[in-house]
Amino acid sequence: MRRDDQNLEEDLRAALGTPVSSPPALALQAARQIFAKPKPRPGILAALRFDGRQGLVLARDGSQGMPGSSFQRIFETETYLVDLWEERTAGQTSYLIGQVYEKTTGATLPAEGVFLMASGTTRIARSEGAEWHAESVPAGQWSVQLWLESETLLLENIEVGA
Amino acid sequence: MKPQADRELVEKCLRGDAAAWDALLNRYAGLIWSILRRCNVPTPDAEDLFQNVCLKLYSQLATLKNSEKLAGWLAAVTRQEAAGWARRRRALSEIPESLPDPGPSPEDAALTEERLFLLRTALSQLPEPCRTLLTRLYSEDPPGYAELAGELKIPVGSLGPRRARCLERLKKTLEN
Numbered sequence: 001m002r003r004d005d006q007n008l009e010e011d012l013r014a015a016l017g018t019p020v021s022s023p024p025a026l027a028l029q030a031a032r033q034i035f036a037k038p039k040p041r042p043g044i045l046a047a048l049r050f051d052g053r054q055g056l057v058l059a060r061d062g063s064q065g066m067p068g069s070s071f072q073r074i075f076e077t078e079t080y081l082v083d084l085w086e087e088r089t090a091g092q093t094s095y096l097i098g099q100v101y102e103k104t105t106g107a108t109l110p111a112e113g114v115f116l117m118a119s120g121t122t123r124i125a126r127s128e129g130a131e132w133h134a135e136s137v138p139a140g141q142w143s144v145q146l147w148l149e150s151e152t153l154l155l156e157n158i159e160v161g162a
Numbered sequence: 163m164k165p166q167a168d169r170e171l172v173e174k175c176l177r178g179d180a181a182a183w184d185a186l187l188n189r190y191a192g193l194i195w196s197i198l199r200r201c202n203v204p205t206p207d208a209e210d211l212f213q214n215v216c217l218k219l220y221s222q223l224a225t226l227k228n229s230e231k232l233a234g235w236l237a238a239v240t241r242q243e244a245a246g247w248a249r250r251r252r253a254l255s256e257i258p259e260s261l262p263d264p265g266p267s268p269e270d271a272a273l274t275e276e277r278l279f280l281l282r283t284a285l286s287q288l289p290e291p292c293r294t295l296l297t298r299l300y301s302e303d304p305p306g307y308a309e310l311a312g313e314l315k316i317p318v319g320s321l322g323p324r325r326a327r328c329l330e331r332l333k334k335t336l337e338n
Contacts, residue, residue, distance in 0.1 A: 008329060012300040013284070015278040023195040027209045028187060029217040035175075035183040043225030048200040113218075115238060119231070145225055152225050 043154040046075035096134040113147040199272035201244040209272035284335040292328035
């Protein structure tokens with residue numbers, strides 16, 4: 001995080017002038033008891049099967065991408081395909097659109113939450129039906145966490161704007 | 163003693179260490195709660211949303227073990243919860259679409275709280291006398307230089323340069 005000195009000093013005053021609030025003790029106690037629940041489910045790492053910039057068609061279902069300023073990536077797990085489109089926008093940022101498909105039926109699956117994570121920052125993608133959209137994503141290496149109804153998919157090492 | 167890194171606590175949680183879960187909650191409960199309060203979520207609903215965020219943290223632990231910083235992720239999840247709450251309330255017409263002073267958006271609230279949280283954390287990690295010097299100088303009722311120099315037992319003339327050095331150190335801590 002980069003700040004200029006004036007912002008830093010203003011933030012310091014705000015941080016020290018605002019009392020740190022805490023949840024009620026009972027709420028915290030309830031959160032502690034979450035640990036007794038079944039162990040967290042593992043995330044399923046999706047493998048990159050197709051990258052439209054490279055013109056390689058690797059998806060087992062024969063999906064094809066379109067190289068160009070907008071391009072497609074396809075990720076795959078045992079059960080799902082994830083379609084991820086990137087389009088360069090002004091100002092060194094990209095627009096991402098994604099969708100998850102069930103491989104055997106081809107049905108699209110809505111995600112309960114889609115989080116784009118880079119070092120020290122997390123963005124929430126906006127859902128539009130079964131699609132999710134992320135605007136103005138800065139160039140860099142991102143990973144995507146896709147929450148489906150019963151599991152979480154992870155897309156890693158996505159070089160946005162490369 | 164140096165606080166354990168988030169990554170270390172997450173790994174311990176995944177190995178079944180309940181104390182590590184408590185440590186994560188102690189570290190981040192204030193951040194989650196502050197965002198909910200800044201979004202004007204009333205207490206009973208805020209308690210529910212707080213549980214939702216903690217449940218999501220727990221259910222996603224395995225996918226977060228490589229995440230370098232949890233604060234941003236938690237702020238985003240809390241923001242999503244607060245925005246969902248506001249949408250549901252609007253749908254139920256409990257709050258009008260536009261208020262005279264709607265307060266900060268969940269996004270702005272989360273970003274502000276995250277920034278202040280990271281700043282407080284960085285400040286708490288500074289060695290003395292930097293920690294006390296900055297805490298006193300930027301408090302709501304800061305002392306004069308002479309008074310503070312007396313408290314810290316340092317020459318008055320050194321306060322200005324020390325303040326600049328401590329701010330620089332704080333910036334470096336934030337960037338790491």
